[in-house]
Each structure stands twice: as C-alpha cells, then as structure tokens.
Amino acid sequence: MPDSTMIRLEDVTKEYAGQPEPAVDHVTMDIPEGNLVIFLGPSGCGKTTTLKMINRLIEPSSGRIFLAGEDVTRADVNLLRRRIGYVIQQIGLFPHMSIADNIAVVPKMLGWERKKIDDRVDTLLEMVGLNPSTHRNRYPKQLSGGQQQRVGVARALAADPPVLLMDEPFGATDPITREHLQDELIRIQASVRKTIVFVTHDIDEAIKLGDRIAIFRERSQIAQYAPPDEILSHPANDFVSSFVGVGASLKRLQVIAIRNTQLEQWPALSMTDSIAAVRDALHGDKAGVVLLDEQNRPRRTVQSADLTETGGALDTLGTPITLTVDAQETLHIALDKLLNSEGGAVCVVDERGVYQGIITVEMIMRELRSTSHQHAAPVHWGAAHE
Amino acid sequence: MNKRLLRLLRVPAMLCLIWIVLFVWVNSHTLDSIEKRTLNAPYLQARVLEHLRLTIAATILVVAIAVPLGVLLTRTFAKGFAPLVIGLANIGQSVPAVGLLILMTLQFGVGFNIALFSLVVYSLLPVLRNTIVGIEQVDPALTEAGLGLGMSRRMVLFRIELPLAIPVILAGVRTALVIAVSVSTVATFVNAGGLGDIIVNGIKLQRMPVLITGSVMLASLALLIDWLGGLAEDYLRPKGV
Numbered sequence: 193m194p195d196s197t198m199i200r201l202e203d204v205t206k207e208y209a210g211q212p213e214p215a216v217d218h219v220t221m222d223i224p225e226g227n228l229v230i231f232l233g234p235s236g237c238g239k240t241t242t243l244k245m246i247n248r249l250i251e252p253s254s255g256r257i258f259l260a261g262e263d264v265t266r267a268d269v270n271l272l273r274r275r276i277g278y279v280i281q282q283i284g285l286f287p288h289m290s291i292a293d294n295i296a297v298v299p300k301m302l303g304w305e306r307k308k309i310d311d312r313v314d315t316l317l318e319m320v321g322l323n324p325s326t327h328r329n330r331y332p333k334q335l336s337g338g339q340q341q342r343v344g345v346a347r348a349l350a351a352d353p354p355v356l357l358m359d360e361p362f363g364a365t366d367p368i369t370r371e372h373l374q375d376e377l378i379r380i381q382a383s384v385r386k387t388i389v390f391v392t393h394d395i396d397e398a399i400k401l402g403d404r405i406a407i408f409r410e411r412s413q414i415a416q417y418a419p420p421d422e423i424l425s426h427p428a429n430d431f432v433s434s435f436v437g438v439g440a441s442l443k444r445l446q447v448i449a450i451r452n453t454q455l456e457q458w459p460a461l462s463m464t465d466s467i468a469a470v471r472d473a474l475h476g477d478k479a480g481v482v483l484l485d486e487q488n489r490p491r492r493t494v495q496s497a498d499l500t501e502t503g504g505a506l507d508t509l510g511t512p513i514t515l516t517v518d519a520q521e522t523l524h525i526a527l528d529k530l531l532n533s534e535g536g537a538v539c540v541v542d543e544r545g546v547y548q549g550i551i552t553v554e555m556i557m558r559e560l561r562s563t564s565h566q567h568a569a570p571v572h573w574g575a576a577h578e
Numbered sequence: 579m580n581k582r583l584l585r586l587l588r589v590p591a592m593l594c595l596i597w598i599v600l601f602v603w604v605n606s607h608t609l610d611s612i613e614k615r616t617l618n619a620p621y622l623q624a625r626v627l628e629h630l631r632l633t634i635a636a637t638i639l640v641v642a643i644a645v646p647l648g649v650l651l652t653r654t655f656a657k658g659f660a661p662l663v664i665g666l667a668n669i670g671q672s673v674p675a676v677g678l679l680i681l682m683t684l685q686f687g688v689g690f691n692i693a694l695f696s697l698v699v700y701s702l703l704p705v706l707r708n709t710i711v712g713i714e715q716v717d718p719a720l721t722e723a724g725l726g727l728g729m730s731r732r733m734v735l736f737r738i739e740l741p742l743a744i745p746v747i748l749a750g751v752r753t754a755l756v757i758a759v760s761v762s763t764v765a766t767f768v769n770a771g772g773l774g775d776i777i778v779n780g781i782k783l784q785r786m787p788v789l790i791t792g793s794v795m796l797a798s799l800a801l802l803i804d805w806l807g808g809l810a811e812d813y814l815r816p817k818g819v
Contacts, residue, residue: 286720287720
C-alpha cells in the first residue's frame, strides 16, 4: 500500500431505534491520504450516513473512527469538525453573512488574526475561480448556484483541513454547471491534494472524479472498493455489474489516459522527403505514414490508396490533419475525435504538438481487452465484511 | 430612494393632517368648563405618557419573556412542550382583555402593575409564536452546515438561527406593540390612566369633542407605533436576507 491511511472506519455500525436492520452494518474501510474516494450507491444505501459518521454529525452506535491514526470516536466533536472540511448538496451558505464572512467562519473560530483571514479569503476565492474584489462583500443570494457552491468549497477549505467531506455537492446543479464544478474540483485537488470523501449516486461523476470508488449496497455494505478502471473492467459481483450498467466499456474510455496506452506507430516522415521514401515506408504491413513539419508536428497522413502512379508534391498527398489529440486526454476524447476524422486515424501529440503516435479503432479495442491500466495489479482496499 | 422616502413619510404625513383637522375642529367649538378640564395640553400629555409607559413596559416584558421561552421551545429536549405553552398563550389572548383585567383586580387590587400584567398575558402569544416559527423556518441545511463546520449548538443559535429569525420575531413584536397600545385603553378601569381616561370621560360626560379627541389620539398612537415597528423591521433585518 503506497499511501498512508488518513481515515479509517473500523467495524462501524449505525442502528436507529425502531428499525429492524442497521443503516450501516459493521463497515470497515481505509481511505488513503491524498486520494479522492467516491462513495457510490443507490438511494438509501447508507453512504451519506457513513460519510456523516466521519465528522460525527451522526454518531456511530458502535465501532471506531480514526483520523490520521488518531482515534477520534470520543474526541471533542466541535474541534474534530474544524479539522474536516464539509460541503453539502444544499450548499448551506449563511444568507446573512457576506461571502468573505462565510469563508472566514472556521478561521475565526480558530482565532486567526484579521489580516491572515483576509488574505486567506482572497486566496481561496481566487482558487475557486471567483474574483476576490468583486465577490468578497457580496451576499450569497447575489451569486448563481454554481458560484455559491464554489464558495461552499472555499469555506470548507478555509482552515486548510487535511480532509474534505463532500455530500453530493453538485447534485442540485444543472448539467453544464456540474461539469464545470467537477473540472474545477479536479484542478483544485491537483494542487491541494486533500483526502476527499465524495458521496454521489452518479456513476459518471464517480468515474470522472474518483481515484477510488467504493460501491455501497444496502446497509452500507461495500460491494467493491477499487480504482474506477478496475470497477469497470472487473466488477466484483453482479451488484456492481448491474450498478455500473450497460456501457461499462464506453465509460472505461473516460478513465484510460492516452499516455498510459500502447499507441500505434506509423512511420513518420518529413514534409521535405520524397514520394519514393513514402512509398518505401508504406511497404510491408504499415497502414499509413505521417508527414511532419520542421517542429515535428503532424501535418498530413498518407495511406496506400492515396499513392498514385505519377509523382507529385508531398504537400498535396493524402489527407491534411485537422484534428489531433493531446496525450494527457482520455481514450474517450480520442474516440470522439476519431469518429469525426477522415481516414480512421487520429494523431496523438504532446503538449508542444509533437507527434507521439496514432489511435485507431483497432487500437482502442485492443486497449479495452487488456487489463487495468493505472494499477497493474488489482488492489483490494478494506473489503467489506460479508 | 425618493420613492422609498415618500413611502416612509406617508404615515407621519397622514397623521399630521389628521391632527391639524382635529385641532381646527376642536377650536371651532366653544369649550365649556368640563371640556376644558380634559382638553388642555398638560392633561393630554400626561395621559399619552401614561399610555406609552404602559405599552412600552409591557412590550419589553413580553420580549424578555417570550423570546427566550420561544428559543427554549425549539430546542430538541423541550420541543414536546411547545403545543402546551402555545395553548396557554392562546388562552391568554382569547380571554377578553376587560374580563381578564377585572378578574385580576378582584384578586389583586388596582394599579399600574395589574394593568401591566394583563397586557403581558394578552400580547405574549404573537412574540412567542413568531420566535418559534422564526427559528423553525431556518433552513435545516444551514444548521447542519454550521455544525459541520464545527460550531457548537450555542454558536449555531446565536450566529445563525437567531439572526435569521429576527425579521419574523420583529413582526411578532410589532403585532404585540399594536395590541398593547389598543388594550392599554382598558387600563383606565383599574385606575392606571392612559388615553382610556379621556375616552371614558367623553362617554360619561357626553362631551363629543372629548370623546373624539381621545379616540383620534389613540388611533394615531397605534398607527405611529406600528409605523415605528415597521421602521425597526426594515433597519434591523440582517443584510443579505
């Protein structure tokens, strides 16, 4: 296990009086430091209850909770919560406080100096993509829903807690805003590297955001706890398969980064080379060649059918390249571009536009048949008690 | 801004007009000695002050009793008592004011304190009910967010629930004030003074100018107090809400 554990739930149970079955039934799980872990499951499966037991908004009936190795099951609950950021679906900004005062709630309770708080508020507003000078003194109702939830995230991060709990934070926003907020979260998480527990019932959101996904079934039993690609390629049981639903392979495309795949390599030639050189390169089983400019950026693809008997200039031969895909992107983006490209091939480039290889439909199918990508060996984190 | 100012000054302007009309009308009469005994500045001023003193004292007491009681009745451990207490306050308001006053007097005698006590019982309900409603209408997501950020229950009450309940509580106080102004009139029956004295004089002595002056002064005092209550609601409402 490369990461150290930040949150550990040990044999945690929640029973409610008058209910025959516990809402959460002997759950044990480890959440590694710096990971974004998704709690995914159908409504009423107990995933939110499990989340709220981490900051003890719901007190467990039995079991123990550890935060960074410290048993916090009996710790002072208010002090504990100031160490854990909390974001909820309803956002919960205080309407009678300015944006700055909302963000400053926890730093004020922790007794920070005025100057330090002001600086922190501005830093956080910038981090979540809001202009501090225009937004600092506004009131929540003057902001759109998406902006409000950005402030909600900023407020949760205010005192720089190591842990962030997010309870369906983007559930109430429209699809476009949700997508923006998800991208923002990915960007923020790349710089702050918090341990985040994120509850959702949206499998696509889970796949997009999660380093690991815990799929919950009734009584908060964990059906599978693994990285997204593994959940999609190797569902542990029928519950997971049915929850993932149809289109698991399409969803997998979203979690496989192009840089982690085996690209097809078409021979690369310079635009200044001769037709003969192209003809030579196309001999054998090569499907095509790529013509590069002086900066090694792909300009044209040439396939056997493009070659005519007579010669000609290379800058009119084959198909000009209008679409390329960055190696940082996912196969999902690559496939989308492939479907819109001529010639059934898309060139992969690095961030400077330099040619890296080719993606074809055959190549994508090969990648999907091969095993898990980011994690060569399946990892089983804290399996549920069955 | 100008529109707002106009709306703000509408009630005082109307009251000024009424007073001018009243003054001109009373002056057009030749007052006999009985009327003169009531319709002179020192007498009227003393009655208004008595009336105000009773009203304001009652309202302060009502706020001091009903707001903490209302807060208490929204706490988890005391929630069950809310219907009982509201029921009692309801009875307090349903009993006719004069009846309550007479019953109290039979038991405890006459005077300012008896009038005050009756007034408090009579105008407790709006403040109590509005405090409870004001706190209960606070979005549970806000209290959850507060607790989730590490606020204690007390901090959630004083920093979130009460500030957000203020508009509703103030509306209750305004209602209580207006009730207190009108009910203070019956204080005259327990020898506690107020504008009721003038009205009762007017009726007993069959002097129309006295009766009308008393009634108009009472009505305009109620309107003025209600107007002040409205101002308070506007200015004490938390920003952003």
